[in-house]
C-alpha cells in the first residue's frame with residue numbers, strides 16, 4: 460500500500476493536490492507573483508525541463524531496503540537532504556508565514572533558511588522553532604552599517620549559519636506582476652524592520668535597498684563577514700568562476716540557484732550549472748541547489764550530480780498557502796516518502812551512495 464495513504468494529518472495525497480489547493484486559496488495576482496518568473500520565463504521553464512534530461516539508473520537485487528536519508532549541512536543535522544528557501548512576503552500565503560514554515564521543518568527534521576525580507580523578524584522565527592530556524596538569509600544591498608547590524612542581530616539570536624543572497628542587486632523583470640499592475644505590499648516584507656506606516660515604508664525600504672550604497676564585491680563581502688564565527692553560504696551561484704570566488708571570499712557552502720527563474724531570464728537552470736561548479740570547487744565545499752525542485756526523484760538527480768542538499772521555494776510556499784504549518788509539514792512528509800521509494804527502487808541504501816552512476820543524460824521525452 461502507498462504509505463502516504465496511512466497518513467491522516469491532511470487529506471492531501473500528492474504534491475500536485477497541494478499546489479492546486481494553494482492556487483485555489485490565493486488571489487490570481489498573488490498566484491502569478493508566486494509562480495511567475497522574470498522576462499519570458501524561459502529560465503523558469505528550463506529549471507523544470509533540466510530534470511527531464513536525466514534518467515535514473517537503477518541497480519536491482521542488491522539486498523537493500525529502508526534507505527537512510529539523514530545528513531549534515533553546514534554542521535547542522537538533517538533528517539532529509541532538504542531546506543526550505545528564504546522566500547519573503549510570507550504572510551501573503553498564510554498569516555503565520557515563516558513561523559509556520561519553521562515549525563513544519565521541526566516536525567520533519569529539516570531546517571528553514573529564514574529570510575530578511577520576510578513578514579516576521581529573525582528573532583520571532585527563531586523563537587517559534589529554535590530547532591529548525593538555524594540559518595538566516597540576508598542581502599548585501601544596503602550600507603555596510605545595515606549589513607553589520609543584521610549580522611549582529613542574527614548572531615545575538617543564536618542562528619548557527621548564514622545565507623547571503625548574491626543574485627539580487629535589483630529585482631528581476633517580472634512581466635506577470637507588470638501585467639497585473641501588482642506590487643506585493645512592502646509591509647509583508649518588513650518583519651525585520653520597525654513597524655512603519657504605509658506612508659513611510661518607501662523610506663524604510665529606500666534605506667534597506669540603498670541604491671547609492673557602495674558597490675558590493677566578493678572582497679568586500681568576505682571582509683564584512685570575516686568577523687563572524689558563523690559559517691556562510693553564497694546564494695545565487697551559477698558559474699564555476701563565482702563558485703571559486705565565493706569560496707575564496709570565505710564561503711563554506713554554495714547555493715547553486717537562479718532564484719527560481721525570478722531574476723535574470725535566459726540563464727541556464729541550476730541543475731545544468733551544478734556539475735561544472737562541483738568540479739571547480741572540489742568535494743570539500745558543501746553545495747545546496749534550488750530552482751525547480753518539485754519531486755523526490757528531482758532530489759535524487761540533484762544529489763547524484765553533485766549537490767549535498769536541495770532547497771524548496773515554491774513547494775514550501777504552496778504548502779503554506781494550502782494549509783499553513785500542516786500544509787508545509789505535509790509537503791515535507793510526501794517528499795520524504797517519495798524519496799524513500801525512489802532510493803529503494805534505485806537500489807541505493809543511503810543518499811550518501813548517490814553519485815553520477817545513479818543517472819544518465821537522455822533526450823528529454
Ligand SMILES: Cc1cc2nc3c(=O)[nH]c(=O)nc-3n(C[C@H](O)[C@H](O)[C@H](O)COP(=O)(O)O)c2cc1C
Pocket residue numbers: 492493506544545546547548574575576577596624694716717718719720721749750751752770771772773774776
Ligand atoms: C514568493 C517568493 C519570494 C522570494 N523571496 C526571496 C528573498 O527575499 N530572498 C531570496 O534570496 N530569495 C527569495 N526567493 C527565491 C527562493 O529563495 C528560491 O531561490 C527559489 O524560490 C527556488 O526556486 P523554486 O521556487 O523553483 O523552488 C523567493 C521566492 C519566491 C517564490
